[in-house]
Amino acid sequence: MSKLEQFQDFIRRNGKELTGVDVPIKLSNEQEKLPQLKFTFGWTIEVGVSTHEHGGYCPSGIKSGTASNARDCAHEKAKEYASGQNTLFNDRFLKILGPDISSNFLIRNRDLKSAPETYVGSKLCYNCSGSGTQSCSSCYGSGSNSCNRCSGSGRVSVSRYDSYNNRTVYTTESCSSCWGRGKTTCHTCGGSGSVTCNTCNGGGYLYYSYTIDGDAKRSTKWAYNSNDYHEWTSEFVKNNGLNLVYHLTEITEVDVEGTLDGCTFIFAFTAKLPTLQFTATIDKVDTKMCFAGKKDTTHNAGGVYDPAVWSVAQKMAGGSQSADKMALATPAVKNIIEANVTNSQIALLDENWVSTEIKDAVISNYQNLVTQLKKHSVKGIAPNMFLSLIKYTYLFFTLGMLIALLYPSFAVDSGNRMSVTQIPEWMMALLTMKFGLFGLPAFVNYAFVLGLLWLSYQSIKTWYWKSISKAKIWILAISITLLLPHFAFTLYYNIVDLLNRSPTIASTLVSGSLLVGLYLLVIGVKWPEKWYSKLFGLIAGIGIYCALQYGFFFINPTYGFIANHANYVSEVAVLLSSGLDFMAHNLIEWGLLSISFTYFLTRRKFWLKAKTMVADYDSPVLLKSMNMDK
Numbered sequence: 001m002s003k004l005e006q007f008q009d010f011i012r013r014n015g016k017e018l019t020g021v022d023v024p025i026k027l028s029n030e031q032e033k034l035p036q037l038k039f040t041f042g043w044t045i046e047v048g049v050s051t052h053e054h055g056g057y058c059p060s061g062i063k064s065g066t067a068s069n070a071r072d073c074a075h076e077k078a079k080e081y082a083s084g085q086n087t088l089f090n091d092r093f094l095k096i097l098g099p100d101i102s103s104n105f106l107i108r109n110r111d112l113k114s115a116p117e118t119y120v121g122s123k124l125c126y127n128c129s130g131s132g133t134q135s136c137s138s139c140y141g142s143g144s145n146s147c148n149r150c151s152g153s154g155r156v157s158v159s160r161y162d163s164y165n166n167r168t169v170y171t172t173e174s175c176s177s178c179w180g181r182g183k184t185t186c187h188t189c190g191g192s193g194s195v196t197c198n199t200c201n202g203g204g205y206l207y208y209s210y211t212i213d214g215d216a217k218r219s220t221k222w223a224y225n226s227n228d229y230h231e232w233t234s235e236f237v238k239n240n241g242l243n244l245v246y247h248l249t250e251i252t253e254v255d256v257e258g259t260l261d262g263c264t265f266i267f268a269f270t271a272k273l274p275t276l277q278f279t280a281t282i283d284k285v286d287t288k289m290c291f292a293g294k295k296d297t298t299h300n301a302g303g304v305y306d307p308a309v310w311s312v313a314q315k316m317a318g319g320s321q322s323a324d325k326m327a328l329a330t331p332a333v334k335n336i337i338e339a340n341v342t343n344s345q346i347a348l349l350d351e352n353w354v355s356t357e358i359k360d361a362v363i364s365n366y367q368n369l370v371t372q373l374k375k376h377s378v379k380g381i382a383p384n385m386f387l388s389l390i391k392y393t394y395l396f397f398t399l400g401m402l403i404a405l406l407y408p409s410f411a412v413d414s415g416n417r418m419s420v421t422q423i424p425e426w427m428m429a430l431l432t433m434k435f436g437l438f439g440l441p442a443f444v445n446y447a448f449v450l451g452l453l454w455l456s457y458q459s460i461k462t463w464y465w466k467s468i469s470k471a472k473i474w475i476l477a478i479s480i481t482l483l484l485p486h487f488a489f490t491l492y493y494n495i496v497d498l499l500n501r502s503p504t505i506a507s508t509l510v511s512g513s514l515l516v517g518l519y520l521l522v523i524g525v526k527w528p529e530k531w532y533s534k535l536f537g538l539i540a541g542i543g544i545y546c547a548l549q550y551g552f553f554f555i556n557p558t559y560g561f562i563a564n565h566a567n568y569v570s571e572v573a574v575l576l577s578s579g580l581d582f583m584a585h586n587l588i589e590w591g592l593l594s595i596s597f598t599y600f601l602t603r604r605k606f607w608l609k610a611k612t613m614v615a616d617y618d619s620p621v622l623l624k625s626m627n628m629d630k
Contacts, residue, residue, distance in 0.1 A: 071208075
């Protein structure tokens with residue numbers, strides 16, 4: 001098989017694997033070229049001064065007095081290295097990189113390590129101004145603290161029982177903790193009012209060292225002399241230059257003319273690069289192809305896969321899920337989309353197997369598909385939101401009414417409890433340390449607030465059902481930090497309060513059945529599958545609901561649910577009105593719970609449904625584009 005037939009077979013087989021269809025490529029007009037390339041490599045020796053802080057510890061090195069003097073000495077020495085007066089870094093470069101460049105063509109930046117000189121200097125500690133001590137933070141330099149037992153007064157209140165006069169006597173006496181002085185010696189500083197400076201460890205000086213470092217930074221230029229049909233693109237040489245160097249033949253070292261970006265060391269080589277050109281014919285359309293190097297690195301494939309890739313990709317977003325799945329499973333289409341989404345490079349595009357025009361068309365169709373799926377994923381969410389709002393609003397209304405009916409005295413006191421509208425005032429008092437949580441010192445409030453904010457942020461980032469922006473995460477985290485303490489404390493104290501009250505179960509059964517019984521109508525409509533069955537279910541629900549209410553009225557004289565049976569209806573109405581008063585006091589909490597449950601649960605249900613639909617495409621990149629890869 002000739003070289004031309006081998007290439008033709010390779011392209012056809014590779015094209016079928018990529019696109020899933022036959023690629024009827026016919027190659028002709030094989031030509032061999034030997035263009036001459038010239039590579040020039042240059043390195044600039046850069047010298048820098050690095051600063052190191054050592055606190056109160058004095059490191060080894062050349063002692064230079066003050067820190068500024070040590071810094072100036074290091075900079076002057078660095079200028080000597082850079083100017084060539086001292087050849088340390090130049091010699092290191094030639095020893096380390098010189099042999100590699102001339103024999104193995106290693107092209108890289110290189111750290112030339114540090115010079116042997118280290119200059120050390122000091123300056124007065126900024127914290128203690130050179131004294132080595134600082135004011136004690138416990139007693140603020142006074143050497144004593146106010147006595148905790150007597151609060152600084154020097155006397156404490158005591159009581160004793162006077163058995164002679166049969167009475168309890170209250171008086172004050174000298175405090176035994178501070179012996180009546182009102183102050184105690186500070187344990188931190190032992191009464192001196194000062195402690196060892198923790199910045200300089202008591203030495204009074206801070207030490208700095210300055211080292212000189214060298215680096216070899218690479219620059220590259222290249223040129224070509226060729227009679228090929230195409231231009232050698234700089235992007236191709238940039239991506240494949242090192243591989244091409246390894247494949248070069250007839251390598252000869254040449255003199256370098258001029259400078260290369262001010263480089264200190266310059267090397268140059270010329271070589272002849274074997275190049276193979278073909279004319280590729282697809283559906284009577286001719287294009288040029290070029291392969292370079294001994295391993296036939298593709299330089300320009302002439303867009304030979306364009307027809308095959310487009311025959312698959314053009315069906316995407318056309319309304320057929322099977323066609324969409326087939327297109328997304330096609331390797332060429334899949335790789336083009338992934339490269340676009342991840343902003344990465346692939347040989348399929350860099351080597352022009354698929355042209356830029358086809359790539360743009362594939363991405364455009366893919367974006368249309370993503371748009372269609374996003375619209376479909378939220379289809380019908382508005383009516384569902386409305387129905388969910390009604391459902392959760394009635395649910396929390398019923399729960400609140402049952403609590404009010406079961407504990408009427410608790411409901412009456414609801415106006416005296418803190419509401420959600422008082423959260424700003426409560427948070428301001430918390431942050432200004434007007435009180436301490438759980439009896440702890442007031443400054444601990446900040447630890448609780450910051451800890452809860454951090455915990456909320458991490459929890460949302462980890463457990464929220466989908467990936468959201470940092471701004472949204474912070475908004476949710478701040479909202480939880482503000483609202484969670486209110487709901488947690490409210491829940492805790494209200495439960496404790498309820499446990500100390502006696503429930504009114506009898507009247508709650510009668511009044512609560514009016515509210516809970518309405519779920520019979522919902523069940524009657526929801527459970528049956530046929531529309532006519534739903535109608536019968538609704539009628540049955542109404543019947544059972546009315547029978548339940550009549551049953552309570554009928555047995556009331558026997559069991560005494562309502563004391564005044566003659567005014568049964570009005571008494572039930574009074575009970576319900578007291579519950580309504582309780583709900584009116586908690587209207588904002590009731591609304592927040594209803595809206596929150598409606599929004600998040602409905603959105604999550606639609607998101608999970610959409611993710612299941614998108615997952616059916618078996619395309620990770622599509623999940624990423626739909627923000628469903630979490």
